[in-house]
Amino acid sequence: DAMVIQNPRYQVTQFGKPVTLSCSQTLNHNVMYWYQQKSSQAPKLLFHYYDKDFNNEADTPDNFQSRRPNTSFCFLDIRSPGLGDAAMYLCATSEVDSGQETQYFGPGTRLLVL
Amino acid sequence: GQNIDQPTEMTATEGAIVQINCTYQTSGFNGLFWYQQHAGEAPTFLSYNVLDGLEEKGRFSSFLSRSKGYSYLLLKELQMKDSASYLCAVRLINDYKLSFGAGTTVTVRA
Numbered sequence: 001d002a003m004v005i006q007n008p009r010y011q012v013t014q015f016g017k018p019v020t021l022s023c024s025q026t027l028n029h030n031v032m033y034w035y036q037q038k039s040s041q042a043p044k045l046l047f048h049y050y051d052k053d054f055n056n057e058a059d060t061p062d063n064f065q066s067r068r069p070n071t072s073f074c075f076l077d078i079r080s081p082g083l084g085d086a087a088m089y090l091c092a093t094s095e096v097d098s099g100q101e102t103q104y105f106g107p108g109t110r111l112l113v114l
Numbered sequence: 115g116q117n118i119d120q121p122t123e124m125t126a127t128e129g130a131i132v133q134i135n136c137t138y139q140t141s142g143f144n145g146l147f148w149y150q151q152h153a154g155e156a157p158t159f160l161s162y163n164v165l166d167g168l169e170e171k172g173r174f175s176s177f178l179s180r181s182k183g184y185s186y187l188l189l190k191e192l193q194m195k196d197s198a199s200y201l202c203a204v205r206l207i208n209d210y211k212l213s214f215g216a217g218t219t220v221t222v223r224a
Contacts, residue, residue: 004156031210040122042201042214043157090156096210102147103212105156 003027004106006091012112013081021076021109023091032074033103034066035090043090049074050096078111086113118215120202125221126192134187134218136202147203147212148176148187157201160187189220197222 005024013019023032031050035043047056049068063085065077078085088110092103117139126132136146145164149157163169163178163185175188189196199217206213 033211040216040219042118042216045211048211088154094210101205101210102159102162104159105149107156108154110154 004091004093004104006089006106006109008109009107010110010112012114013078014114015083016080019078019081019111021078021089021091021111023074023076023106024072025091025093025106026072027093027095027104028071029093029095029104030071031094031096032068033092033094034064034074034076035092036085037088037090037108046076081111081113083113086111118202118204118213120200120215120218122216123219123221125223128192128194128222128224130192132189132192132220134189134200134202134220136185136187136215138183138185138202138204138215140183140204140206140213142207142209143180143183144205144207144209146176146178146185147205148185149201149203151199151201151217153198160200192222194222194224196220 007022033048034046037043046060063079068074088108090108091106094101094103120136147162148160151157161176163176168177173190178185199219201214201217203212203214
């Protein structure tokens with residue numbers, strides 16, 4: 001089945017220690033998104049790639065970076081995680097210019113910062 | 115940004131009906147999505163409304179009034195597995211990004 005895959009499902013890191021979260025998709029969609037979601041809050045868009053073009057949200061901290069080496073994979077790098085970065089990180093994809101452009105989400109990576 | 119409001123929590127009995135309202139204030143509205151999110155899991159797509167009116171999909175229906183900036187998700191014949199958070203999300207014209215509400219947590223009781 002076509003899907004969005006995120007690894008790992010749970011990630012524990014130490015305060016200030018860089019961490020990378022990964023996302024892959026078999027949908028061949030042209031846009032990949034990274035969201036941060038804290039408990040009982042709306043998913044907050046951090047950035048997205050339209051093909052190879054990176055689009056950062058204005059309020060995304062510099063501590064968060066992303067890479068998309070090819071259509072299938074996208075990575076979220078947190079350079080120096082703080083306690084406030086503990087959250088669920090959701091990857092999503094969509095095929096822009098397809099009409100409805102529904103976003104499809106991966107299962108998420110829950111990040112814990114010690 | 116867009117102001118998207120939904121109730122925080124709702125509780126209903128198995129077999130009953132629940133209506134989750136979503137209001138939004140935005141310019142350049144294009145369409146509204148509803149997603150279901152079980153605890154600790156990813157949001158899954160339920161419906162997408164662009165035009166005014168009611169769209170029915172089995173036990174779930176979604177309604178949109180563009181002039182009132184209002185949508186609702188109607189869940190009928192509630193089952194225990196329907197206990198989840200329900201997120202509404204707005205899409206603007208000439209934009210493919212979504213702005214999400216904080217979600218409504220629905221608890222279904224026996």
